[in-house]
Amino acid sequence: MTGSHAGPPHEPAAAARERLGPEHYDYFAGGAGEETALRENEEAFGRLALLPRVLRGGTVRDTRVSVLGRDWPAPLFVSPTAFHRLAHPDGERATARAAAATGIPLVTGVAATTAVADVAAAAREADPEAVVWFQLYPQPEHEVSAELVLRAERAGCSALVVTVDSPVFGTRTRDLRNGFHDLPPGLAAENMRDLPGAAPGATRDIAMCPAGWDDLARLRELTDLPLVLKGVLHPEDARIAVERGVDALIVSNHGGRQLDAAAASVEALPAVAEAVAGRVPVLMDGGVRRGGDIAVALALGARAVGVGRPVLWALATGGEDGVREALTALREDFDQVLALCGGHRPRDLTADQVTPRGLPYRPMRGERAW
Numbered sequence: 001m002t003g004s005h006a007g008p009p010h011e012p013a014a015a016a017r018e019r020l021g022p023e024h025y026d027y028f029a030g031g032a033g034e035e036t037a038l039r040e041n042e043e044a045f046g047r048l049a050l051l052p053r054v055l056r057g058g059t060v061r062d063t064r065v066s067v068l069g070r071d072w073p074a075p076l077f078v079s080p081t082a083f084h085r086l087a088h089p090d091g092e093r094a095t096a097r098a099a100a101a102t103g104i105p106l107v108t109g110v111a112a113t114t115a116v117a118d119v120a121a122a123a124r125e126a127d128p129e130a131v132v133w134f135q136l137y138p139q140p141e142h143e144v145s146a147e148l149v150l151r152a153e154r155a156g157c158s159a160l161v162v163t164v165d166s167p168v169f170g171t172r173t174r175d176l177r178n179g180f181h182d183l184p185p186g187l188a189a190e191n192m193r194d195l196p197g198a199a200p201g202a203t204r205d206i207a208m209c210p211a212g213w214d215d216l217a218r219l220r221e222l223t224d225l226p227l228v229l230k231g232v233l234h235p236e237d238a239r240i241a242v243e244r245g246v247d248a249l250i251v252s253n254h255g256g257r258q259l260d261a262a263a264a265s266v267e268a269l270p271a272v273a274e275a276v277a278g279r280v281p282v283l284m285d286g287g288v289r290r291g292g293d294i295a296v297a298l299a300l301g302a303r304a305v306g307v308g309r310p311v312l313w314a315l316a317t318g319g320e321d322g323v324r325e326a327l328t329a330l331r332e333d334f335d336q337v338l339a340l341c342g343g344h345r346p347r348d349l350t351a352d353q354v355t356p357r358g359l360p361y362r363p364m365r366g367e368r369a370w
């Protein structure tokens with residue numbers, strides 16, 4: 001490394017910036033409003049430190065975690081992000097093959113530039129057992145949501161992720177400044193093609209619309225897939241969700257792209273984990289950039305963490321190989337952090353091993369969520 005950077009910086013974003021047109025880079029990188037929530041996701045991790053335990057022996061580690069009946073090789077998944085073909089011509093197929101090759105589950109979304117059937121097929125080329133989940137924004141017409149869920153089921157997705165932090169679009173400051181509001185010709189949200197209410201062959205716009213708990217119940221009736229709620233920050237919502245039979249939660253502020261004043265994901269996590277009290281898996285995303293972040297999130301009650309932008313940067317700079325390398329590096333970094341913390345398994349990380357930086361030891365409280 002050269003220059004004045006202290007320690008490993010987030011080169012991936014800088015490298016991707018060189019590759020992408022400025023308006024596309026800004027679309028991926030940006031957040032809502034003044035980008036407070038965006039910044040806080042990473043900075044909140046920076047305000048937390050780990051206290052390793054020592055002399056715990058053991059040379060063999062097992063980083064697997066169990067989520068909705070499947071063993072994941074590491075407590076890591078790919079969060080749903082829109083428009084991968086803006087990042088790289090191979091788009092979601094490349095991401096899917098890379099995730100599957102590393103055994104890391106992929107959440108593909110309604111806003112993909114590749115249809116869910118093709119994303120899932122690409123994942124299965126790399127690993128027939130690949131875990132692919134589908135993320136949905138509930139659409140204003142129930143039959144549109146129903147058709148999307150059906151397509152996800154047919155594609156072999158094994159969970160339905162419903163994003164609930166987006167009753168309206170966030171204000172994306174950079175996109176407004178750049179005048180970026182449309183995909184370039186040749187790219188489209190392919191899942192939105194040939195849906196009820198649209199001309200044959202045409203795509204519908206993805207709506208973000210306010211939904212209620214009753215809408216969730218309707219989705220629940222549509223499918224036997226496990227239902228995962230994405231975008232929960234308030235512990236009371238977590239409690240209601242569990243009572244209503246949701247199968248897992250993702251604590252998330254949407255990568256700082258919706259409510260600018262939202263809490264950082266990792267700061268909201270402990271109270272959600274406490275409210276859930278182990279009844280369902282609590283996942284989180286937002287600001288996870290290194291193994292230490294994964295360890296902190298696990299210690300505070302997450303069973304696994306998602307990454308959004310790191311995958312986009314890796315895709316933009318290295319395509320499928322880039323994503324595979326980035327996911328592998330993150331996984332290996334976590335394994336090393338686990339070892340350095342005296343842990344053998346993810347569950348060995350506990351909240352008393354996390355303390356605020358710049359203050360005397362003050363163990364975090366944390367009902368273990370798992």
Ligand SMILES: Cc1cc2nc3c(=O)[nH]c(=O)nc-3n(C[C@H](O)[C@H](O)[C@H](O)COP(=O)(O)O)c2cc1C
Pocket residue numbers: 027028029041079080081082109110111135163230252253254255256257285286287288306307308309310
């Ligand atoms: C460019 C971009 C597009 C996104 N699109 C979606 C989406 O379609 N659906 C969704 O639920 N979340 C979406 N997200 C949010 C991610 O799933 C995730 O919550 C967030 O990126 C995690 O933060 P990180 O980027 O700091 O890892 C998007 C995020 C980005 C950066």
Ligand SMILES: O=C(O)C(=O)c1ccccc1
Pocket residue numbers: 082111206254257
């Ligand atoms: O940009 C986003 O964060 C996002 O979630 C989204 C939603 C709908 C269409 C495209 C992107």
